[in-house]
Amino acid sequence: GNSVTQMEGPVTLSEEAFLTINCTYTATGYPSLFWYVQYPGEGLQLLLKATKADDKGSNKGFEATYRKETTSFHLEKGSVQVSDSAVYFCALNNNNDMRFGAGTRLTVKP
Amino acid sequence: GAVVSQHPSWVICKSGTSVKIECRSLDFQATTMFWYRQFPKQSLMLMATSNEGSKATYEQGVEKDKFLINHASLTLSTLTVTSAHPEDSSFYICSVSWGAAEAFFGQGTRLTVV
Numbered sequence A: 001g002n003s004v005t006q007m008e009g010p011v012t013l014s015e016e017a018f019l020t021i022n023c024t025y026t027a028t029g030y031p032s033l034f035w036y037v038q039y040p041g042e043g044l045q046l047l048l049k050a051t052k053a054d055d056k057g058s059n060k061g062f063e064a065t066y067r068k069e070t071t072s073f074h075l076e077k078g079s080v081q082v083s084d085s086a087v088y089f090c091a092l093n094n095n096n097d098m099r100f101g102a103g104t105r106l107t108v109k110p
Numbered sequence B: 001g002a003v004v005s006q007h008p009s010w011v012i013c014k015s016g017t018s019v020k021i022e023c024r025s026l027d028f029q030a031t032t033m034f035w036y037r038q039f040p041k042q043s044l045m046l047m048a049t050s051n052e053g054s055k056a057t058y059e060q061g062v063e064k065d066k067f068l069i070n071h072a073s074l075t076l077s078t079l080t081v082t083s084a085h086p087e088d089s090s091f092y093i094c095s096v097s098w099g100a101a102e103a104f105f106g107q108g109t110r111l112t113v114v
Helices: none
Strands: A003-006 A011-014 A019-021 A023-026 A032-038 A044-050 A056-059 A062-065 A075-077 A086-094 A097-100 A104-109 B004-007 B010-013 B019-025 B032-038 B044-051 B067-073 B076-081 B090-096 B109-113
Touching: A003 A086, A003 A097, A011 A019, A019 A104, A023 A086, A032 A056, A032 A062, A044 A062, B004 B090, B010 B019, B019 B032, B019 B090, B019 B109, B032 B067, B032 B076, B044 B067, B076 B090
Parallel strands: A011 A104, B010 B109
Antiparallel strands: A003 A023, A019 A075, A032 A044, A032 A086, A044 A056, A056 A062, A062 A075, A086 A097, A086 A104, B004 B019, B019 B076, B032 B044, B032 B090, B067 B076, B090 B109
């Protein structure tokens, strides 16, 4: 079946540090991959997406590359800000079967 | 992208009463909507898939008689928590998605049962 495994948190970084949150997936066929962000008390917002192998999704300085050979979609940002503190979810959609990772809480300290 | 509106954003109810949460797809006709539950500091747990004009499909372990889902039109799905108890207190989120596209989420409903 379809599933997502995500790096466990919490992750605490200083401002301007480099961020990596690992995500790997299991799926049949060719799923679309996503990163969502959730701020306290809110629903999930799409951060970025990639729909086929080798696609790179990017938004707000965040990037993730769809790696079919390693079934991965790791999230990276070169220099985090305090405002990036949130919970990040990796997800896949395989023919309307949407699956989420466990979420990684990121705290960025000034 | 699709805009999903969820109402109310928060509700407090007494134990034993029922609460209805609405999820509206404002600019997309959604034959399928999804309901999730999220406990503090945890991930989303899919509760059920709401199908327009037919019965919802519940995930294993979710009580269908307790969490009533109605999807009477292409733009509205409702989740009713019946005979609510404190352990039902949680954050409930709905979403709309189709094919292999991204999901669009409502803003969530914080339910507190006292």
